[in-house]
Every structure is written in C-alpha cells, then in structure tokens.
Amino acid sequence: MAAPRPKRRYLESPLRALLNIISTSVDAIDAAYTSTNLPHPSLDAPYDPHAPGEALRSVPRVAAAAKNIIGAAAQMIAELEHPFQGVTSTAYAFHQAAAISIASQLDLSEILHDAGPSGVALDEIASKSGASEVLLAKVLRLLATQHIFREVKPGLFTNNRLSSTLSKGKPHYVLARSPEERLVGTSGRAALIEFTGDECFKASAALVDAALDPKGEQIALKRAFGIGPSESLFQWHARPENKARKERFACAMQGTTESDNSEGLFQGFEWGSLPHGASLVDVGSGTGGTLMRVVKRYPEHKFRIVNQDLDGVIETAKRYWKTNLPTYDRVSFQTHDFLTPQPQTCAATNYDKPRVFVLRHIMHNWPSAQARAILRHLRAAAGSETQLVVLESALPVVCRESDGTSDHDIVPGAVRPPAPRPLLANGGRASASIYRMDMTVSKQDPSLHVNLF
Template sequence: MHYAFFGSPVSTMASVSTLRLLANLISQAVDTIEGVYATANATPPPLNKPWDPKDPSEALGQDPAVMEAKTKLVAAAAQLVATARDPISTLLSISDGVPLLACLRTASELNVVEILREAGPQGLHVREIASPSKVNPDLLARMLRFLATNHIFHEVAPDVFANNRISSSLDKGKPSAVLFDKPEERLTGTAAAAALVEMFGDEIIKSFAQLTETVLDPNGEQSPLKRALGVPSSGAALQLDDASRKQTTRESVQHRDAQMYLNQDLQFSNYDSEGFNWSQLPSGGILVDVGSGMGSNSLTIARKYPALRVVNQDFGPVLEKAKAHWQESFPEHFEKNLVEFQTHDFFLPQPVKGADAFLLRHITHDWSDEKTIQILQRLCDAAKPTTHLVLIEHIVPSVAEEPASIKAIPGAIRPTAPAPLLPNFGAASSAIYFRDMMMHNLGGKERTIANFVDVFDKAGWKLVRIHRIPGIEQCHIVGVPA
C-alpha cells in the first residue's frame, strides 16, 4: 500500500486514509513550530523542566504561527488517538479524568509543587514531600505516580518526584513554610491556576456528580451545585454581601476566590482595541460598566478614550475597592469627576438613561436565559436609539458548520479546521465546552451565536456584529435597540 506523505493518501481504506491525513497534519505542525524556533535560534520548552514564563522560548509559544500550529497539532493528535484506539478503551479512559483531577487537587492543597520547587531539579523522596502535611507517603506516591504517568510531575527515580513544565504552572509563588503556616491565605495573591484546579477538584467535581440527576429532574429548578452542596448558584453567590459570604460553605468561598484570581489573570488587556470600536462613541459620551467589579474593564477603555464619562455599577463593598483602584491607577479621570461609582442591582430598572454604551463583561454567562433576558431588558428600557450594548463573553462554536442565517452576522464566521479534523478543531477547543458545562453546574451557561441572537431579540435588542479576539473564543458581541 502506498501513501503520498503530504498529499491525498493513495488508499481505498477510509480509516487508513484518515490516519495518514491526521499524521500529515501533525508533521506539518511540528515543522512549523520547529521552523519558528530555529529562526529564533531557540528550541521548544522541554516537558521535564519547570515552567519559566520569563524564558524567551515561552514567549515564542505565543507567536501566531506557533499558536495556529499547536491548535492543529492538538486537534489532530487527539483525533488520531480516537480513530486508532478501540472504542471501549477510549470510553474507559474517560473515567481517568475524575480521579486524575482529584489527585491534582490533593497535590495542590498539600503544596507539593512548592516543596518540589525548593528541592530543585533532583527532586525529593515522597517521604519528605509528605512530611509537612503528615499524610500517608505511600498513598501520596501512588497519586503522584498517576499524575506523572499523565505528564504532570516527573518521577526521576522510584518514589522520587520533581516538578516538570506542567506541574510547576501550579506554583503559588510562596515559600512552602508560609503556605503551611497560614493555610487560610494560601490562594491570596496567587496566579489563577492553583485556585482554579482546587475549585475544579472540589465543588465543581461534586456538582458534576449531580449532573445526570439534574437533567432528569422534570422541574429542573436546582443547579447541580445547589443540589450537591446546597449553596447559591454562581450568579446569586456574587450578589451576597460580606456577612452572608462568611456563612457560606468553604466550597462557595473557594469558588468566589478562584473566580477573582481568574479575572485578575484575564484582565481586559488589549481587547478594547481589538474588539468594539469605542472611538465611535461621542466625546463626553457615557459608558456604563454593568456589574463592573473593580472597574478594570472600563478603566482600560477610559485610558485610551479619556473623553468618555464612565459609570461603574456593582454592589457597595466592591465599589469601595473600585474607587481605590481608579484613584491609584487613573487619578486624572477620578479628579476630573469623569467616573462615577453607583450601587445598582442589574435586575432592577437601570438608573442611567440614554447612555451611549452598556458594557457587560462575563455577566450574562452567570445566568439562565430567562435571567439574562431580564438583565438586558432593563438596559433596553433605558437605552436611546443609538445606544450600543457590548457583551464580552465566550462564544460556543457548533461542532458542525453554522447555518447561513448565523454566517450573515458580521464577524460570526470563525476559521474552520482543515479536513479531516472536526470543523471546530475538536479537542483543541474543548475548553469552551467544559466551561459551558461548568457554568451549567453553577446555574449559568456559555452561549452559541444562535443563543445570543435569541436572548437579544427577546430583550428588545438586535445583534448586529461580533468582534472576535484572535486566538480565543472571547468576543465582543454588539447589539442595538431593535
């Protein structure tokens, strides 16, 4: 049997042809990645060395050509395994995910990454890793070996473990002694990864266990999180005052903290210039940041367009922190009285009438369609004919090709993967689908374009354009009064 390496395979067996096409895509992606690194006289970061975000080779990983190649490589490799492997083994391997996540959460809570960082590349015997937390070293070794088999940590000798590129990304950046002495502050001021892994391995995994029961519930009134833990859903939890938050479970507090760290890592950055064109708002125009939190989103916009007047709306305790943040980060706007901090519940009538733009960043994904329509209706009631509604949210792509009605929306069309990959790049884009299921567990949802069109229409808005942010599913979704 003969094959054309980069062309169409010469074969009548469809399965073999698919395997070869997928292998070709992987080979081409590797050639692209190696070419970019060779041009820079560098090599791709090795797996069994700790992650160093300041390493120039890591920066090369953000090169657009490398990112595109990595997406194709991951999609093709996953589809190649799914195609070549027998289906029963594939189905059984899915069950690895639950204990793997549980082991990862345990390693993070036991501060294993930080202990190994201090031990250095030679690693540390599991007895010494287990000593500060006084856990069973044999059980910990079994868990770390399971993780190392899945390329998280590196077993350099029997029962001797070291960090690798993946495990070290969970580093909380603090001495291990501090983490053990002040466990209540372990996640304070850290990067998002550890907080999120501990959240996923705690309340999220517990709520996922109730997913089937929730689907089968004819009333469907409780989110999986509510059914599993008895705590408020994501959107409701965000509205608790400090006194109420102190009475919530540890899992609920951890979720709130992890979400805060995630938001810190995913600041607005350059998304303003790459998405909606804020310069089209009139000089002196009013931008209302609904559910603003610290107001970082509107602050980024105001810095670039200082003629805009900004109204940050949220709950009292958050707004006090927002005021301090603006005073420190953009005192000129604050001193000119061009920014206002307004306590407001977005389910109630919008107090700012005739604003030029309403901005909601990662607000609607916390809520069901019914609640989202209520939020957007309140804004539509207060809008003028030229008001723009700008949602910054992730968009869930269909696995199949989008219909013509969706393609007609400017910006709706996204790049599709080359055959025989799934049009949405398969496993390379699976994070958004996991996020959607996670948001369902918390009482909300991520939405497809069709979903956004529907809630806009029912709330009195018309979806007129989508601005895509290169490399991610986060978009600016723009509407005007219908």
C-alpha cells in the same frame, strides 16, 4: 508476454492525513521560533508567563498551528485506541480532577518549588503537606502520567511547566501559616482549580440525578450542596459560612483570564480609539483583571476605571488592584447588583459619563429573562456615545454542516473557518474547554434540568 499489472492505488489513510497536519503545523511553529531566535518552552522547566518564548505561543499563526496539532494528535489517539478504552478513560477522568484539586489544596507546587529541579522525596512532601505518603504517591504519579509534575527518580518529584502554573507565588511556609490568606493576591489559577474541584466537581457528581429527574426541580449544584430553590450560586456564596468560597470564586474568575486568548480582548474592540480619560465600567468585574489589562496596554489614555460587583467580591478586587497595579489612581470600586438599575449613568457630569460598559463572562450565567434585565439596565444608563463590550464564547457545532441557527450563524463576525480535514470542524480536542464551560455554567432554561449551577 503477460501484460504488466496495473499499479494499485491507495487512498490516503486518516492516520496519514492527521500526520501531515501535525508535520505541517510543527514546521510552522519551528519556523516562528527559528526566525525569532527563541527557544521552545520546555515541558520540564517551570512556566514563565513573561518569557518571550511563551509570548510567541499566543501569536495567531503559532496558536493556530498548535491548535491543529492538539486536535490531530487527540484524533489520532481516538483512531488507534481500543474504542472501549477510550470511553473508560473519559469515565475515569474524575480521578484526575480529584488529584489536581488535592495537589493545589495541599500546595504541592510550592513545596516542590522550594527544593528546585532536584526534586523532593515523598516522605518530605508528606511531612510538609500533612498528607499520607501513600496518597501522595498515587496523586503525583497519576498527574505525572498526564505530564503534570515530574518524577525525576523513584519517589522523587519536581515541578514542570504544567504543575508550576498551580503556584500561588508565595513560599510554602507562608501558605501554611495563614491558610485563610493563601489565595489572596494570587494570579487566580490555583483558585480556579480549587473552585472547579469543589463546587463544580461536586455539582457534576449530582448532574446525572438532576438530568434524569422528570420534574426537573433542582439543578445539580443545589442537589449537591442543599441550596434553596430560590437561591443562585452568588446568593449562596453570600452566606456567612461561605465567605471563603466567595473570595475564592472572585480569585478564580481572574484565573479564567489565563485560559483566554491573550489578544482576544484587544482584537475585538479598539480600546486605543477611545478618548483619553474615558470612563470604562466593568459590570460584574470580579477582581477587575479585564480592564487592568486594558490600562496596562494603554497607560497614556488614563482611563477612569469603575469595577462593579457584590460587596465581598469588591473587597477582593481592591486587594487585587493594590497588589498588581498599586500606582494607578484612576480606579474606583462600587458595590452593585447588575440585576438592579445601573448607577453609572449619562446623567452624571461629562467627565463621568460611561463610554464603555463591559460584560465579561456574565451573560452565560443567566437565563434569558435575567439576561434581558441586565442589558435593559445598561441601555437605560447609556448615552448616545456609550458602547457595550460583551466578552463571551460562541459554542460551535462539531460537524461541518450548519442549519443556520447556531451562534456562529446568527452572530455577525462569529463565523470561523473549519479546521482542516479530517479534523473535526471545531478543532476537536483543542476546543474542548468551551464545551466543558458550557456544561458548568449553562444558560439553558431550568426546565431542561441539565445545569450545574
């Protein structure tokens, strides 16, 4: 009698390993929603930032599980998609960037919001937006394929969870009547999309020429817009003809808080341990949304808030606080260039002594020499009890090995555990936004000539 054949051993395929990560992570998210008796946010329904189900997405264990799913799903697509199709999909992504910018600038989310879930026909959207019906069909179908907007019937479109985030919170007829005020008092999300679709998109188109220039004399933004060699983005925005762009940029910086970890601001620093009435100075504040969140979290502390930025930006900040927190009477606004000496110093009275200087998403915009100047001005103004809070992102390498020189190795507390295998160590697709930001506003030396700005 022949001996039985040995059982063949199969190694777990990458697909099966990725599927297991997805399955385990879905179980964790489902358990969180079941235990709280909350429904999952629906992709087909408009986004409601105040819904308890949305807030649950920010709970660390749920956010971590979602990050694993996003990374695993994208890696599974990369495993299965024809390799050249994957490359060309990235090469053609500029069409999506153009489409989303068109949708925001034509206020399509507001047009669809007015009609509700039943949707709006293309001819009506064209009539209200003033755009070509043929163009709108192309734009909306490309975006709907990416789950931004929804085609409920042929030629009939409505908002969904993603597209509704473009809403400016104003009826379409108001936006059409006063286009210069369309972004004032908004969350900043639409402003961020439109800034990205204008300055960032056009600068990225010039990035190849800038990167291949052997002299490296112009960064991409200056090539795209004809900006002088000694001008920065902020100086260019200060030109009278760029007033609308400058105000949009200020609103857009508020919109960046929408993509931040909503609890990260409070996990890295104990704001509640500060004495009541402490003076908090937001240096380069934009609209001042960062410290507004602190005030809302700790209203009993009655912090004294000082928002500092350039003149036109400060006017936008005043409107933002008046719209979103009009009753708070312990906020002031100060025109200040942070490359010059800091006016809020400990030579002031005890009440006015700055207890915290905040730099949120500031340092990455500047080469090392200017970054040192910013910090030296703050050090000169600080006292023995003054603290500095810097909100930035450390850019991780993609592999699991380290040479000991990355930000995560050098900055204490920046080390994070890698994503589970076989995911990329940085989480892959779920962490892509930080690399896009790095390409947009790089702090590399101009001699490397790969900056957008």
